[in-house]
Amino acid sequence: MTDTDIIVVGAGPAGSCAAIAAAKAGKRVVLIERGPFPGSKNMYGGVIYPRILDELIPDWFEHAPIQRWIVRRSTMLLSDTGALNIDYRSNAWGQAPYNGATAYRPDFDNWLAQQAVAAGAELICSTTVTGLLRDAQGRINGITTDRPDGDLTASVVIACDGVNSFIAKEAGLYKAVDASNYTLGVKETLSLPKSVIDERFGVRDNQGVDIEILGGTSGVNGGGFIYTNLDTIAVGVVLKLPKLSAQKKRPEEIIAELKRHPAIAPLIEGAEVIEYSAHLIPEAGLDMMPKMVADGLLVAGDAAALCLAAGIWLEGVNFAMASGMYAGQSAAQAMTAGNTTAAGLQTYTKKLNETFVLKDHKKLRKIPHLVLSDRVQHKYPGFVTGIVERMFRVENPHPKPGVRRILREERKKAGISLMDLVRDALTGLKGFG
Amino acid sequence: MTIAVCLKWINASGQTDIDDDRFMGFSYADQAALEYALRVAENTNDEVIVVTAGPVGAEAVLRDAIARGAQRAVRIDIDRSHDSAVIAQAIAQAVSHCSLIWCGDYSSDRGSGSVPAFIAAQLSFAQALGLVDIVLPTGAQSPITALRRLDGGRREQLEIRGQAVISVEGSTARLRRASLKGSMAANKQVIEIVTVNQVAVETPPTRAYRPRARAVAAPVGNSALDRVRQITDTSTAKGHGETVHLEPREAAELIVSKLREWGYQS
Amino acid sequence: MSLESLRAANNIERDTTWAELSFQERIDTAEFRIHERAHITVNGDSCRGCTTRECVVACPANLFVPTSDGGILFNYENCFECGTCYMVCNEAGAITWTYPEGGYGIVFHRT
Ligand SMILES: Cc1cc2nc3c(=O)[nH]c(=O)nc-3n(C[C@H](O)[C@H](O)[C@H](O)COP(=O)(O)OP(=O)(O)OC[C@H]3O[C@@H](n4cnc5c(N)ncnc54)[C@H](O)[C@@H]3O)c2cc1C
Ligand code: SF4
Ligand code: SF4
Numbered sequence: 001m002t003d004t005d006i007i008v009v010g011a012g013p014a015g016s017c018a019a020i021a022a023a024k025a026g027k028r029v030v031l032i033e034r035g036p037f038p039g040s041k042n043m044y045g046g047v048i049y050p051r052i053l054d055e056l057i058p059d060w061f062e063h064a065p066i067q068r069w070i071v072r073r074s075t076m077l078l079s080d081t082g083a084l085n086i087d088y089r090s091n092a093w094g095q096a097p098y099n100g101a102t103a104y105r106p107d108f109d110n111w112l113a114q115q116a117v118a119a120g121a122e123l124i125c126s127t128t129v130t131g132l133l134r135d136a137q138g139r140i141n142g143i144t145t146d147r148p149d150g151d152l153t154a155s156v157v158i159a160c161d162g163v164n165s166f167i168a169k170e171a172g173l174y175k176a177v178d179a180s181n182y183t184l185g186v187k188e189t190l191s192l193p194k195s196v197i198d199e200r201f202g203v204r205d206n207q208g209v210d211i212e213i214l215g216g217t218s219g220v221n222g223g224g225f226i227y228t229n230l231d232t233i234a235v236g237v238v239l240k241l242p243k244l245s246a247q248k249k250r251p252e253e254i255i256a257e258l259k260r261h262p263a264i265a266p267l268i269e270g271a272e273v274i275e276y277s278a279h280l281i282p283e284a285g286l287d288m289m290p291k292m293v294a295d296g297l298l299v300a301g302d303a304a305a306l307c308l309a310a311g312i313w314l315e316g317v318n319f320a321m322a323s324g325m326y327a328g329q330s331a332a333q334a335m336t337a338g339n340t341t342a343a344g345l346q347t348y349t350k351k352l353n354e355t356f357v358l359k360d361h362k363k364l365r366k367i368p369h370l371v372l373s374d375r376v377q378h379k380y381p382g383f384v385t386g387i388v389e390r391m392f393r394v395e396n397p398h399p400k401p402g403v404r405r406i407l408r409e410e411r412k413k414a415g416i417s418l419m420d421l422v423r424d425a426l427t428g429l430k431g432f433g
Numbered sequence: 434m435t436i437a438v439c440l441k442w443i444n445a446s447g448q449t450d451i452d453d454d455r456f457m458g459f460s461y462a463d464q465a466a467l468e469y470a471l472r473v474a475e476n477t478n479d480e481v482i483v484v485t486a487g488p489v490g491a492e493a494v495l496r497d498a499i500a501r502g503a504q505r506a507v508r509i510d511i512d513r514s515h516d517s518a519v520i521a522q523a524i525a526q527a528v529s530h531c532s533l534i535w536c537g538d539y540s541s542d543r544g545s546g547s548v549p550a551f552i553a554a555q556l557s558f559a560q561a562l563g564l565v566d567i568v569l570p571t572g573a574q575s576p577i578t579a580l581r582r583l584d585g586g587r588r589e590q591l592e593i594r595g596q597a598v599i600s601v602e603g604s605t606a607r608l609r610r611a612s613l614k615g616s617m618a619a620n621k622q623v624i625e626i627v628t629v630n631q632v633a634v635e636t637p638p639t640r641a642y643r644p645r646a647r648a649v650a651a652p653v654g655n656s657a658l659d660r661v662r663q664i665t666d667t668s669t670a671k672g673h674g675e676t677v678h679l680e681p682r683e684a685a686e687l688i689v690s691k692l693r694e695w696g697y698q699s
Numbered sequence: 700m701s702l703e704s705l706r707a708a709n710n711i712e713r714d715t716t717w718a719e720l721s722f723q724e725r726i727d728t729a730e731f732r733i734h735e736r737a738h739i740t741v742n743g744d745s746c747r748g749c750t751t752r753e754c755v756v757a758c759p760a761n762l763f764v765p766t767s768d769g770g771i772l773f774n775y776e777n778c779f780e781c782g783t784c785y786m787v788c789n790e791a792g793a794i795t796w797t798y799p800e801g802g803y804g805i806v807f808h809r810t
Contacts (some may be wrong), residue, residue, distance in 0.1 A: 035801075106455065189810065276730060
């Protein structure tokens with residue numbers, strides 16, 4: 001007899017959804033979190049797409065601790081002095097069934113974990129899982145923790161322990177860890193009065209804005225973001241690890257430079273830093289994903305590199321919640337069927353393949369590399385803003401130059417060969433289209 | 434015998450004004466008190482009962498203490514904005530059957546350290562407050578010996594026997610970690626709830642402290658510097674220091690008369 | 700005096716309109732519950748031969764400080780537990796990395 005049926009490691013979005021799903025299927029679930037409360041260790045950019053919760057918590061939008069509902073999405077291309085902004089607004093996103101929302105993770109993750117408790121899972125915080133237990137056949141059947149008398153046995157362990165997942169690594173599911181598959185996210189939470197945020201970002205009540213930024217990371221490959229909370233703004237950058245040190249620029253200096261950009265500075269004028277934070281992102285998508293199933297073990301969320309980080313998309317929480325839910329359901333099914341070996345747990349991979357979780361990843365497979373490539377990073381922002389700058393610059397008495405001429409001249413100035421441009425355009429089209 | 438530990442639910446992030454369940458916990462002083470109580474109970478096979486006064490959220494600290502080895506938990510459902518005397522009276526009622534009552538010397542959220550003293554007064558127990566070092570009894574009959582912090586770096590040595598309220602400083606003991614199974618069991622622990630409807634504590638009428646005015650002569654001197662020196666210079670003795678050797682009664686009388694003379698007492 | 704006129708009087712350019720933080724002030728905005736055990740340790744000997752010094756630039760908490768004798772001074776207390784250092788370090792055995800004791804370490808509030 002095991003201590004419990006299912007152990008979930010990590011009470012982030014993946015872990016809590018796994019626990020809710022398994023508890024709802026009638027299993028005994030223990031959810032273990034190393035922080036003093038769920039969400040205390042978790043940092044992200046700021047926007048959650050929670051529609052996947054419809055299945056587990058139908059009225060989530062009435063209770064989830066949301067800051068603002070996203071009604072404006074902008075993509076900003078920054079050169080040193082210029083900015084091209086593509087802005088879309090939909091007030092429909094601000095009403096049920098909603099689209100994206102900003103939320104603080106210490107709020108959201110804690111709330112989601114409480115939903116797991118309400119569903120019957122047992123939440124244990126302040127406990128770091130230190131390893132896996134195996135039975136005589138080498139099947140995983142529990143965990144060790146840093147508590148006295150800290151071993152716990154179960155039929156299935158679900159590893160939702162985030163980007164560093166020492167559990168998935170210990171189980172041998174990852175190939176060698178390559179730093180170039182990861183990006184470092186650093187951000188500042190800046191406080192400003194709500195009325196000032198409303199005015200500067202053109203929103204009211206609990207409407208919010210999501211700005212993704214390409215360029216503006218001081219020559220380090222990566223990107224930036226700005227999200228509005230009720231009375232704070234999150235400003236951050238995402239930086240490709242191996243490039244970071246080559247540029248000899250420290251993360252906080254890169255944020256400071258982004259904040260100084262003429263297109264950004266007016267948005268955050270007078271704001272005070274109330275929290276500085278950092279976290280890694282598994283960036284490389286399909287190319288870095290581990291095996292997600294072993295005998296007695298499932299891996300979900302960032303632990304399985306399921307975060308989608310493809311330039312204008314930075315979605316991880318929804319992928320974590322979905323994969324966690326499927327893991328919890330599959331674990332419960334496998335237990336009921338009496339087979340929790342890797343074969344018995346395969347319904348999980350099947351489910352991932354059938355749903356957006358892996359479909360989106362397959363579709364956008366090439367995009368992370370494209371977006372983080374040197375050309376897109378260092379040449380295109382200047383190229384594109386250069387074109388737009390000249391198209392809208394009136395230099396009378398000279399007549400307007402033809403667009404084709406501008407294109408050719410700007411392309412040469414940026415040092416992009418026609419071949420590369422066509423190739424990247426095709427990759428982009430194939431990936432996004 | 435039963436040993437009680439009083440735990441105050443406070444903001445563990447060091448903020449004093451934010452009541453957010455996620456950031457709450459108990460102070461290092463309370464942690465040390467719990468650790469000593471558990472150690473004493475291990476030696477004597479006593480039951481440890483933990484008590485807190487506060488809202489439902491405060492039960493988290495009780496469960497935490499249960500996880501670490503306490504047996505029973507009582508929450509006194511009372512508004513924490515009451516002053517220390519009221520809180521202490523409510524606690525005293527809940528722990529009147531206990532022989533030893535352990536407390537932290539004062540909580541880190543601007544606590545004044547007066548609750549333990551009020552509890553002792555309510556129950557007519559002995560008190561040993563602000564302890565910095567404790568040696569637990571070796572046998573059933575031997576006392577707890579302890580060092581108490583006095584002003585000016587001095588220490589007082591105490592022997593504690595019988596019923597007593599003890600308060601300890603935070604640095605004196607490191608609280609043990611809860612076992613995993615202990616934490617799981619604590620989640621299921623039944624917490625006894627005591628409601629306090631009528632709090633009948635006589636609190637003496639208080640008024641703002643206002644020392645009596647006293648005439649101070651203006652400094653004399655030729656230059657401004659001389660006059661400033663006269664007020665601020667500490668290099669020459671002003672002659673107030675005086676050591677007297679008296680019986681306690683006369684000493685107290687002398688102190689009171691001096692306080693009157695200086696304007697601190699009317 | 701308005702912010703605008705203050706700026707004009709002091710010749711402050713418009714683009715520095717927020718207070719620049721010292722690194723200490725920056726890190727002080729985050730809460731760290733410090734445990735007595737160092738959850739990350741750095742073996743200074745391995746660092747002596749390291750030319751890239753990736754950790755010094757990359758650690759968002761700025762915890763790796765080069766010393767004059769070619770070593771690295773490391774403090775574990777204000778660590779975000781992000782994992783960047785062990786990822787970027789190429790010297791096997793230079794960094795021993797674990798999570799802190801459950802309940803300790805970084806505690807985020809509004810992230
Ligand atoms: C800078 C940045 C910006 C981002 N922006 C967005 C965004 O805007 N929108 C979006 O959807 N996603 C975003 N993401 C991605 C998103 O944060 C992650 O994909 C998501 O948090 C993954 O959820 P998870 O549950 O898998 O892992 P996590 O949220 O990392 O949760 C893992 C949990 O496990 C716990 N844990 C870890 N190890 C142990 C252990 N050994 N024992 C016990 N507990 C353990 C941790 O404390 C944590 O609570 C961003 C990420 C970063 C870093
Ligand atoms: S920790 Fe690694 S990267 Fe940093 S100095 Fe030492 S060897 Fe180099
Ligand atoms: S884990 Fe992150 S914050 Fe901590 S020392 Fe390493 S790089 Fe720095």
